Amino acid sequence: MEISKDKFKLAKKDTHLEQEKISTPSLTFFQDAVRRLKKNKVAMFALGLLVLIIALAVTAPIISPQDPNAQNIKYANLPPKIGSGNIPGFSGELTSQSGAKYDAYAGLPSDKTFILGTDYLGRDLLSRVLHGTRLSLLIALLATLVDLLIGVPYGIVSGWKGGVLDTVMQRIIEVISSVPTLVVVVLMLLVLKPGLLSIVLAISFTGWVTMARLVRAQTLQLKELEFVMAAQTLGESSFKIAMKHLIPNLSSVIIIQTMFTIPTAIFFEAFLSFIGIGMPAPNASLGTLLSDGQKAFRFFPYQMWIPAIVLSVIMIAANLLGDGLRDAFDPKSE
Amino acid sequence: MVKYLAKRISFLVLTLFLVASITFFLMKLMPGTPFSNQAKLSPEQLDILNKQYGLDKPVFIQYLSYLWNMVQGNLGTSFQFNNQAVTSIILERMGPSLQLGSQAMLFGSFFGIILGAIAAIKKNTWVDSVATFFSILGISIPSFVLAVLLQYFLAFKLNLFPVALWDGWNSSILPSLALAVAPLANVARFMRTEMVDVLSSDYITLSKSKGNSKWQTVAKHALRNSLIPAVTIIGPMTVNLMTGSLVVENIFTVPGIGEQFVKSIMTNDYPTIMGLTIFYSFLLTVVILIVDILYGIIDPRIRLNEGGK
Numbered sequence: 001m002e003i004s005k006d007k008f009k010l011a012k013k014d015t016h017l018e019q020e021k022i023s024t025p026s027l028t029f030f031q032d033a034v035r036r037l038k039k040n041k042v043a044m045f046a047l048g049l050l051v052l053i054i055a056l057a058v059t060a061p062i063i064s065p066q067d068p069n070a071q072n073i074k075y076a077n078l079p080p081k082i083g084s085g086n087i088p089g090f091s092g093e094l095t096s097q098s099g100a101k102y103d104a105y106a107g108l109p110s111d112k113t114f115i116l117g118t119d120y121l122g123r124d125l126l127s128r129v130l131h132g133t134r135l136s137l138l139i140a141l142l143a144t145l146v147d148l149l150i151g152v153p154y155g156i157v158s159g160w161k162g163g164v165l166d167t168v169m170q171r172i173i174e175v176i177s178s179v180p181t182l183v184v185v186v187l188m189l190l191v192l193k194p195g196l197l198s199i200v201l202a203i204s205f206t207g208w209v210t211m212a213r214l215v216r217a218q219t220l221q222l223k224e225l226e227f228v229m230a231a232q233t234l235g236e237s238s239f240k241i242a243m244k245h246l247i248p249n250l251s252s253v254i255i256i257q258t259m260f261t262i263p264t265a266i267f268f269e270a271f272l273s274f275i276g277i278g279m280p281a282p283n284a285s286l287g288t289l290l291s292d293g294q295k296a297f298r299f300f301p302y303q304m305w306i307p308a309i310v311l312s313v314i315m316i317a318a319n320l321l322g323d324g325l326r327d328a329f330d331p332k333s334e
Numbered sequence: 335m336v337k338y339l340a341k342r343i344s345f346l347v348l349t350l351f352l353v354a355s356i357t358f359f360l361m362k363l364m365p366g367t368p369f370s371n372q373a374k375l376s377p378e379q380l381d382i383l384n385k386q387y388g389l390d391k392p393v394f395i396q397y398l399s400y401l402w403n404m405v406q407g408n409l410g411t412s413f414q415f416n417n418q419a420v421t422s423i424i425l426e427r428m429g430p431s432l433q434l435g436s437q438a439m440l441f442g443s444f445f446g447i448i449l450g451a452i453a454a455i456k457k458n459t460w461v462d463s464v465a466t467f468f469s470i471l472g473i474s475i476p477s478f479v480l481a482v483l484l485q486y487f488l489a490f491k492l493n494l495f496p497v498a499l500w501d502g503w504n505s506s507i508l509p510s511l512a513l514a515v516a517p518l519a520n521v522a523r524f525m526r527t528e529m530v531d532v533l534s535s536d537y538i539t540l541s542k543s544k545g546n547s548k549w550q551t552v553a554k555h556a557l558r559n560s561l562i563p564a565v566t567i568i569g570p571m572t573v574n575l576m577t578g579s580l581v582v583e584n585i586f587t588v589p590g591i592g593e594q595f596v597k598s599i600m601t602n603d604y605p606t607i608m609g610l611t612i613f614y615s616f617l618l619t620v621v622i623l624i625v626d627i628l629y630g631i632i633d634p635r636i637r638l639n640e641g642g643k
Contacts, residue, residue: 178349178619182577183611190599190607191360267476274478274581275596294482294585301486308479315474323470 033252036328043324046317053314057134064127069282071121079302080125081113117302119292129306132284133314139199139285140265146204147211147261152254154208155215156242160223170216173209181206185268186277194280203268211257218253222246252329259322263315270311286311342626346619353615354404354608358397361604400608409609414601420609423594430500431583431590435575437510442517442571447564449518450525451557455548457530465522472519477578481512481585500588509586513578517571524567528560535559565629569622576614 027035037043056063079093116125158169185202192198222228222245231241247254266286272278273287281288286307293304375383384390391399403410409420453465489497489508496505532538533556541551580592587593591610598606 174345175349175352178346178622179353179615180573180576180618182573182580183353183614186595186599187357187360187607187611191363263474270476271478271577271581275584275599277599290479290482294485297482297486298490304482304486308482312475312479315476316470319470319474 029252033328037324040324040327043321043328046320046324049313049317050321053133053310053317054137056130057137060127060130060134064124064130065115066124066127068123068127068131068284071123072118078114078118079300080115080117116306117300119303120296120300125289125303125306128284128289129286129310132286132289132307133310135196135279135283135285136266136269136287136311136314139196139203139269140262142196142200143203143207143265144258144261146200147208148254148258150204151208151211152215152247152250155212156219156246156250158212159216159219160238160242160246166216173212176206177209179206181268185272189272189277194277196279199269199272199278202272203265207261207264211254211261214253214257215250218250219246222249256322256326256329259318259325263318263322266311266314266318286314339627342623346623349619350612350616351401354401354612355397357608357611358400359393361608362393404612409612410605412598412603412606414598414603414606420605423606424591424609424613427589427591427594429590430506430588431579431592433506434510434513434579434583434588434590435572437506438513438575439517439571441510442514443521445514446518446521447525447557447561450522451529451552451560453522453526454529454533454560455552457533462526465526469519469522469526472515473523475515477512477516477574478581478585480515481509481582484508484512485585500586505586506588509582509588512582512585513575516574516578520567520571520574521564524564525560528563529556532556532560562629562633565625565632568625569618572621573618576618 114124114126116129118124119128154169158166184206188202188205189198192201228241228245231245236244269278269285270287270290273285274291276291278287279285289307290304290311293300293307297304381390389396400410407421409424412418412420412423449465449469453462456462485497485508489495495508499505538551538555541555542548546554576592579590580595582588583590583592584596591613594606595610597603598610
């Protein structure tokens with residue numbers, strides 16, 4: 001049978017396809033998460049605040065008006081004062097026991113003022129708070145790094161290998177996590193010489209466990225997925241699979257957990273310094289400053305206010321950013 | 335169930351044994367002796383003291399006798415504090431700590447549940463935002479910072495409570511409050527998440543379609559079902575309270591276990607430090623075990639032999 005050509009006609013170009021076309025560029029998982037994070041105003045504000053605090057802490061040795069440990073008894077316990085003292089709260093005035101206000105700067109050279117005041121040894125509190133924040137953040141950073149370096153490989157190996165090794169590794173984790181962190185931290189600090197590294201060690205001794213647990217749980221799910229099987233079939237070594245396939249897919253869990261490790265580390269440093277087994281004198285950390293401030297708050301409340309506010313602001317900002325990151329990386333959670 | 339219990343309890347014993355051993359050997363490594371901050375003692379006097387406390391024997395023998403005594407509930411005698419038995423120190427000091435802890439827990443849970451439930455019902459309104467803001471504050475600000483602020487404002491400035499004194503219920507309010515904020519915030523946050531979930535379930539729709547009012551539905555169905563998973567945060571809450579109590583008791587000079595712990599650290603009082611370490615670990619592991627068992631009983635969907643959680 002023959003059909004003549006004129007029975008056919010050209011099909012109309014399908015406009016349907018036009019409508020289906022995706023005009024925006026496709027986003028990777030990370031780009032998508034960053035986009036979601038940017039939309040979250042609270043988290044972005046917290047991020048900005050943290051960046052500012054970190055910048056101040058990093059540049060502390062440059063921007064501090066003087067050596068944080070330099071003592072000058074002549075200037076002891078001076079309240080905050082800016083310029084000639086016209087700004088409320090920075091007037092250089094103190095309230096005596098009877099309730100009368102007096103100028104604490106009376107009799108001192110008029111060009112000498114301390115923006116955040118001085119402590120009982122005449123040390124400049126602004127310099128001490130800047131250096132203290134620097135130290136607290138450094139401890140948090142190192143503790144988080146140790147958490148990552150131990151927790152992530154531990155979790156991956158435990159989840160990936162499975163079997164007896166996994167069981168043994170999980171039992172170890174169970175024992176470590178059944179001892180209260182507080183007890184471990186205190187014991188470690190008693191044995192080690194007090195100082196920065198001891199605090200980091202003590203905090204990360206139990207800190208990595210949470211990270212390892214989360215990474216293991218995620219690895220268990222990932223290793224059942226097709227792309228991992230494909231990589232295995234192609235003969236990739238376990239190490240390469242871990243580096244190329246597992247870690248990128250674990251990154252959201254790791255980032256979120258890291259963001260919550262930082263405030264925990266800052267908390268424990270402040271806690272230890274507060275009860276007197278953290279940073280030894282004369283080092284300033286947020287914990288030691290708060291502890292000193294608490295002892296003096298009857299007559300010099302500003303000494304307690306400043307570290308309390310700085311510590312609280314850092315903790316709140318870190319938690320808000322952590323929440324924002326969790327919402328951004330794990331849209332299911334909201 | 336029996337098998338599960340046996341497994342968990344044997345694990346608990348193993349954990350405590352490890353904690354006791356590690357604590358013991360760490361204490362042996364510690365610098366300073368318990369007698370170093372007392373007035374100068376002659377070598378003969380030191381010998382007598384060492385003999386009296388068994389410090390002249392080999393470390394391993396000391397270790398075995400320590401374990402054996404521990405099993406019998408004897409945690410040794412304190413080097414300081416008039417040779418008091420560590421067990422009796424713990425018993426004596428448990429009262430105030432227990433009081434603060436339970437007051438904080440009750441207060442925190444009660445208001446946490448209310449705050450969380452309101453936030454969930456008023457989801458995505460300004461009420462929710464305010465509640466969320468306060469729970470973030472509560473979770474973020476360390477209990478000791480709060481304690482210092484409370485002490486400054488309510489006790490020192492406004493004279494409503496004693497600054498640092500342990501005398502009657504009035505003096506327990508501030509430390510309890512400082513400790514209660516973190517549990518409150520955590521419970522509120524947990525409650526909100528659970529409640530939002532529950533409120534979108536079918537049985538809530540059913541209850542509404544039967545003509546029950548919104549509040550009846552919430553009280554009868556939503557609240558109850560949201561409360562069950564909240565049992566799981568009792569464990570972490572206890573840990574938080576314990577950590578917080580260490581500093582908070584110190585700030586308010588409460589004669590509790592936390593204050594004793596810090597004091598013992600400062601005076602190199604090994605037996606008390608060891609005893610309190612083991613006591614803390616024991617308390618924590620037992621609380622977590624009880625919570626796991628409780629959770630299995632309340633919610634039969636959770637099978638205990640699968641890790642309990």
